[in-house]
Amino acid sequence: MIEISNVSKSFGRIKALENVSFKVNNGELVGYVGLNGAGKTTTIRIIVGVLLPDSGDVYIDGYSVLKEKRKASMRIGWVPEIPIFEPDVKALDYFVYLAGYYKISPSEARRLGKELFERVGLSGTENRKLKEYSQGMKKRFALAVSLINDPPNFVFDEVLNGLDPEGIKFFRELAKNFKKQGKAVLFSSHILSEVEALADRVVFIHKGRIINILTMQEIKSMAEKKLIVKLDKPLEKIPEEINSYGVPVVEDNTLVIRKFKGDQSTVVELLLRQGYKIMEVKLEEISLEEVFFKLIGEQK
Ligand SMILES: Nc1ncnc2c1ncn2[C@@H]1O[C@H](COP(=O)(O)OP(=O)(O)OP(=O)(O)O)[C@@H](O)[C@H]1O
Ligand SMILES: [Mg+2]
Numbered sequence: 001m002i003e004i005s006n007v008s009k010s011f012g013r014i015k016a017l018e019n020v021s022f023k024v025n026n027g028e029l030v031g032y033v034g035l036n037g038a039g040k041t042t043t044i045r046i047i048v049g050v051l052l053p054d055s056g057d058v059y060i061d062g063y064s065v066l067k068e069k070r071k072a073s074m075r076i077g078w079v080p081e082i083p084i085f086e087p088d089v090k091a092l093d094y095f096v097y098l099a100g101y102y103k104i105s106p107s108e109a110r111r112l113g114k115e116l117f118e119r120v121g122l123s124g125t126e127n128r129k130l131k132e133y134s135q136g137m138k139k140r141f142a143l144a145v146s147l148i149n150d151p152p153n154f155v156f157d158e159v160l161n162g163l164d165p166e167g168i169k170f171f172r173e174l175a176k177n178f179k180k181q182g183k184a185v186l187f188s189s190h191i192l193s194e195v196e197a198l199a200d201r202v203v204f205i206h207k208g209r210i211i212n213i214l215t216m217q218e219i220k221s222m223a224e225k226k227l228i229v230k231l232d233k234p235l236e237k238i239p240e241e242i243n244s245y246g247v248p249v250v251e252d253n254t255l256v257i258r259k260f261k262g263d264q265s266t267v268v269e270l271l272l273r274q275g276y277k278i279m280e281v282k283l284e285e286i287s288l289e290e291v292f293f294k295l296i297g298e299q300k
Pocket of ligand 1: 041190
């Protein structure tokens with residue numbers, strides 16, 4: 001479990017994070033969504049202990065990142081937004097060096113390295129220098145490194161950025177397996193639709209503050225289709241058949257069918273048959289990104 005508790009952080013006069021608190025439970029995939037500069041990477045760097053907060057703390061399976069750093073960091077894997085490695089070292093050699101942090105012997109680390117390179121799709125590139133790796137290959141390498149000690153918690157910072165469709169598929173499968181194994185996973189993105197397929201919940205951050213935490217189901221129900229029909233007079237009684245098109249709501253002369261599905265012309269015909277005149281018909285479709293902007297806008 002990852003628990004962020006009242007974390008604040010400033011860079012000079014910029015307040016990057018203000019009282020950020022949220023949890024990622026075991027067996028849960030949580031998306032961390034915000035615009036560029038919202039504070040996602042800053043939060044993630046504090047979670048993994050490479051950046052100190054001004055106040056607040058993070059607990060990894062109950063271990064404080066500030067007070068029990070080693071225990072906390074052994075229990076969390078991290079794929080940074082921009083992985084930075086020694087450029088002139090061969091990939092597998094560098095992997096073996098990093099595995100040393102986890103007290104894994106060089107021979108065992110080589111065996112594990114080959115296995116993980118295969119898993120992340122880097123087989124055959126073990127002897128290439130890291131500076132020769134492409135952006136996506138660096139991400140895949142960082143994934144392999146994060147898997148070294150099979151930790152129970154993970155944070156992924158914009159991990160899909162730079163990955164090709166095969167890499168994206170690999171990551172999605174990996175994340176689903178982590179969930180099955182009861183691991184806690186936080187992954188950031190500035191695009192809500194990118195986390196849609198995976199996230200159980202989404203934490204929204206805007207200008208350093210958590211503005212909303214919603215389940216994916218709640219978000220999807222906000223991104224619904226709505227049919228709005230304006231009539232010449234108030235609708236006295238909602239015709240029974242309308243219920244099969246969604247959830248009807250009447251307000252004065254207007255009929256709104258939330259979660260609309262089906263054909264709008266048949267709804268219009270139905271109302272015409274009942275003796276109403278149709279003044280206006282509008283189908284509103286709210287995309288996930290529009291929901292995101294709505295959530296942000298509500299905070300202004
Ligand atoms: N080392 C630093 N020095 C000064 N300011 C910083 C530093 N790191 C981050 N910031 C500032 O903190 C704020 C949050 O940045 P952060 O990198 O956490 O955003 P982000 O949500 O990850 O954005 P992106 O989607 O672009 O990756 C920004 O205003 C950024 O300019
Ligand atoms: Mg970032």
